[in-house]
Amino acid sequence: MVKSPLGIIFAAAAIALAVSPEARKAARKLAVKGAGMVLDLADQVKDGTRELQSVETVKNEEKNTEQSLLP
Incomplete structure (x- = not known):
């Protein structure tokens, strides 16, 4: 038979359905x-x-813009 409590719950649910x-x-x-x-x-x-x-993406664009503006 079914020994675990979880098995009993699944069996009861299957019967109910x-x-x-x-x-x-x-x-x-x-x-x-x-x-x-x-x-x-x-x-x-x-x-x-x-x-x-x-x-x-915005942060990378800002970083690239700053680098291009610096001498």
């Missing part, structure tokens, strides 16, 4: 919300990376 249409509907909603949150997080990381790259 197999038997209950309401449980499947709730699980589907949670899966959609979770996927949306992951996509939002990925967008935030991309935006943060772009901001860091643009700041670094």
